[in-house]
Amino acid sequence: QGVYTELYITEGDGGDVNQEHEVKLIEAASRKRKTEEKPIKCNDIFKPLPEQKRPVRTVLTKGVAGIGKTVSVQKFILDWAEGKVNQDILFIFPLPFRELNLMKEKKLSLVNLLQSFFPETQDLQPRHYRSYKIMFIFDGLDELDVLLTNLIKGNLLPSALLWITSRPAAANQIPTECFDQVTEVRGFSDPQKQEYFSKRIRDQDLANKVFTHIRSSRSLYIMCHIPVFCWITATVLERMLSEAESGEIPKTLTQMFTHFLIFQIKHKSQKYSGKSDIDVQQTRTSILALGKLAFQQLEKGNLIFYEEDLKESGIDIKEVSVYSGVCTQIFREEHELHLGKVFSFVHLSVQEFLAALYAFICFIDRSVLNQQTTKNQNTELSELFSRSSMTEFLSSAIKKALQIESGHLDLFLRFLLERISDSNEEIVKYIKEKIEDSSPEKSINLFHCLNELNDHSLVQEVQKYLRRGGDRRLQKARLSPAQWSALVFVLVNSEEELEEFNLSKYDPSEESLCNIGRKTCENLESVLNLENSSLKELDLSNNDLQDSGVELLSAGLKSSQCKLQILRSVFL
Template identity: 30%
Template sequence: MPRSQKTTTTEITMAEDPNQTQTNESETETDSVCQCLENFTDCDLYKVTIFFQDRLEQAIEEAGMGVSLVLTYEEHFTGQEHQASGEKKVSELADSGEKAESSKLLFNLVMEKGAEARRAMWKSFVKMRQGVPKLSKILEEIEQQGPNMAHYITITEETSDIPNYLTDAQEQHKKMLCQQTGMLQLNTILLKEKIKISQLDARYAELTIISPVRHRKLVEHELLARGRDHEEWRELHLRRELEKIRADQLFRSCFSQDVSLVPAAHGNVVQLNSGCSTVVSGVPGIGKTTLIQKIVYDWATGKTYPDFQFVFSFKFRDLNAMNCTATLKDLILMFYPYLEKVVEELWRNPASLLFIFDGLDEFKDSITFPDAQTGTVPQSICMDPECRGEISDIVISLIQKKLLPGCSVLLTTRPTELQLLEKAEISVWAEILGFVGEERKEYFNKFFEDQTVAAAVFKHVEENEILYTMCYNPSYCYILGLSLGPFFTQSDRKQQQVPKTITQLYSYYIYNILKNHGREIESPRDVLLKLGEMAFTGVAEKKIVFRNEDLIKCDLQPSQFLSGFMLEISESNGSIQSVVYTFPHLTIQEFVAALAQFLTPAPGDIGKLLREAHSDKDGRFEIFLRFVAGLSSPQAARPLEEFLGPFLHQTTCRVIDWVKEKVEGQIGNTESETGKRNLLNTFHYLFESQNKTLAQNTVGSMERLQFGDSNSQKALFLSPIDCAVLSHAIELCHTIKQLDLRNCSIQYEGLQRLKPSLQKCHVLRLEGNNLGDSGVELLSVVLKDPKCKIKALGLADNDLSDSCTENLGSALSTNRSLEGLYLGYNKLGYPGVKLLSETLQNSDCEIQKLS
């Protein structure tokens, strides 16, 4: 439109001055914590600062450049120091999105400046505490403990002195633990050798752990729930409601929910009042057991937890074999018999003992804690190490501080069993999120000895949104490494297409097993058919552990070939030894169950089976159905048919018809959240099938897609993997008149996955997605595309600041399609609006309305 006719409507809401709205209560808190900080000597304040370093760096990251600006204003930094330190710049790192690196650099600058700068930094924290939850929490802890905080830190950092009569026993104990935990055993079921042993330190990749644990309903399949919850955490993490915690901090009081520091009976020594009970949760394959192995190994080698004189680690899976009552003394001597002469001496100092119990979800006995409200005590309590009781009684008594009060306890469990611990006296709750960011790359670098191969595999994974999203879970990384490695190491595989869907990936996983073990049995097709039938029954009944009777029902017998697919776990019941079987991961069980549908000579009514599985409300068949759809693809079927023979054509055709029926039935039926979820699932089926003709025939004419809503409760949460699948569907459409993703929490990572298809949309609604300035930078690239068809773009409520307007203005100056831009409920101030206004006045853009 002609410049003279341009109209721009700008709505600006200026934030109130926080200093004018502070309550008397907050002023009192500020005065109190300031006085507490003033009372610290320079030496004490240094100790406190170092003690909180990790958390302070996270808080500085949240506070942005505020701390640096305050220090510059108070002349502790010069303007040049605010901008640069050597070759790295604090502000440039922050602006480029590397806020964690920026906060570390700023923290180090302050520490180098000395005591006066440290005091100024703490004063700036006090001023910012109301808007930064992490700062507020740290300051509350300091305020509560007062001068005792510095004394406590000194005590906890000192090594616990061990009596002379226990020195030899401790040395022997550490030596044995080093031997038990120093090597990492990997079940390389894809290779000819069953077990691969590596040094723990060489293979261990750091995991991200948060505190406290998130509360959620695991109604859906654990894989799906974990993926979505992982992204939900990212949203919470941006608001800094959760804190990262290192493995050597699991017993720190600062992460405690219910433990206070109190003066001891003599002197001013400060200590935990009666030990610490910590729970670490995480989904299958996330690394709980390996984390425990690393903790025990690091203690035994003197790297962590020097205040514990003895650490005892038990697996609930092993404790299941004890089909009798026992004492704590019996328990220790069963696994550590060499301590028989000194075990009774250990009771003298309970605070020096750590008991670890791994895998509560695998425990066969029930765990019931006393109800504080009703006063009921449903299980027996053991008050003495010589007291005999059930294993569950001993565990409960240790956690409840009835047995050896003062000792510490660490439990691991899947999230599904957390409700068992709701009434327990747990001090610290933590959750393993798995790999975040560069931790994924670290895993592959340690997985492959050849770093060229590691880089090639990771590059392929990183470029494939579906595979990359799986990589938060170490067990998925393991499967990816084993399955993708041969494509970059074996000459006969380098010419083949590398897997890009989950179905294709798992097809090559099974292909490798068949290649290495297929000649060990006459008819691998028959065995896999029977194995798949058993796997399907397990999926239907939520069963992952199988016994001999389960094998007999399916006419299966233990064999070397069968052991290529399933792990054998020995169990002991008194004098009787038995073996149970489990797939390496639930998703492998689901894949084998799906594979069986294509191997049966008499498929029956496969359509009926698919409809019944799809109608199940708890999502247990969701991944199974994705694999079924994926196996209808020639790319996924071809490698398996080399060993199993051709898939049943009749089944393949019926699966394709079913997918078509589901897509056509769901398009347009997105008013309810269930309807939105069902449509998204059908897009997953389409993606896995890689059937371009089917996809174009079903979604090609689709013009409107609605997964969002003005009510965030009715919007569908979309993870990055969902966004990648959605983008794939949109790219197959001729045109999209409207894509509604309001309040879908896609954030920057989800927007990255959607980017290839966004230019096809006429109306793009992205309100309430916390995209941030980096999201606008990405959208600006889309707007500059000459093929861009976006006419209306909704970016309200996305935490945008003035920093984004330069990129946005640059895009608007070249874009010729956009007519409406909606930016309300963001943090745009006068400078940003002024820049946008100047852009609109000095360019030939088509903007008709700017909100």
């Protein structure tokens, strides 16, 4: 019995390109304003909402990699095929984009394209497609072509239903006004996370123990919005928390992925050779090859690889089964009907983990780097290897990640930093300096990096300001920019319940505390709407709220999620 991700109707979507890293999108998802969204069942996406006056013909569903878009499509088709729902639709034609890409040079008509993918449609004539109620599903949009444009605009088969799924960045190729309904796959809600582990792990005592451990780490808990990560976590913790395994239980992303890689290698060794011992040399060769592929493709943002990509990374195509066989749940080889062989990592985060592992190994062992270097390896990331010391190497990686507005290397950086043992103090100091002059979004990731390095000094420093009561000297404390960033991190990521946040404790001359504007009130409203928020008292009495801010806060207070009991402000 499965646990399915939820779809949300997203209203007021301006179609702006969101270039944030996909994990950052997941972290932001739990803070989105619920007032602009309505949950909808997958099978109901073509049913008009009460306020909609015209039928729904075109639907766009967005969502990051691994969040459940394709599973939603598969569930829709399965329920239809079993006669449960949507029986007014006679034909459903699912067309994956990555296969369509191989066909685009052939410039086929729609009928010829369908006959190519579905040979059983050979007897259907164009008039049949106009006579019957049919539906096209284009799964995994990456680029728009003329045929799809004509379908969306209704120039071609205006009565046909059209469902397109896409990652957020690619979805913005099409203005949202072209769709009757825009939805987003949000991943597992907090209750669904617990439901997943309860169903995935048969021993309920062990399942509860696993979930309790996940709740103790905010980073792990947030990542479990992604079904793929729930599966990785369950794979690791089910063994680690059982009597059969011993050792330190992973608490960070890096530790979790490291244990997952070790588990997959052991599993492969036991399955194919019947031995518990690992062939170290073969495993090292395979991991380096996969790491190099992950590293080289990271800047390109590629999730799907072809044979030429493998060749560029130095992987012998004749021996590719060795690589995909090392850990089938990390790197997989697929045989698509029209696309031929394609290769992929199970998720973008796995690719970034292996890229970071590869970068670290190459830097500490220059002989490996010399063996792995190819004439095509002249990317910006490869320049990191020219640094003379570990401190310079990591400092350059931090600089590179901060320069990229999209956060493209943020998770790569988190994975990379936990591997250091020497230069730790220097890097921690460097990160704290960077927090001083970084944007709030960037500083949050730098705090995650400090967490990976097991350094909590800044967070602990800010927490003393948040304690209720205490020394009067703290009542008008001036926080540095880094401490304000730490304050945001504590409020967003702390598992401790915070019942009161009184801004009057802090120096009102701080720019961030005076004349709260619309943007700040939008953020406050989103906090009030948090599903797991425990904020019960908020004091804004030292701030001059503007009219728009009052309206936004009022909307937040009306939310069913809001648990606030006391709000003090000059407008009351």
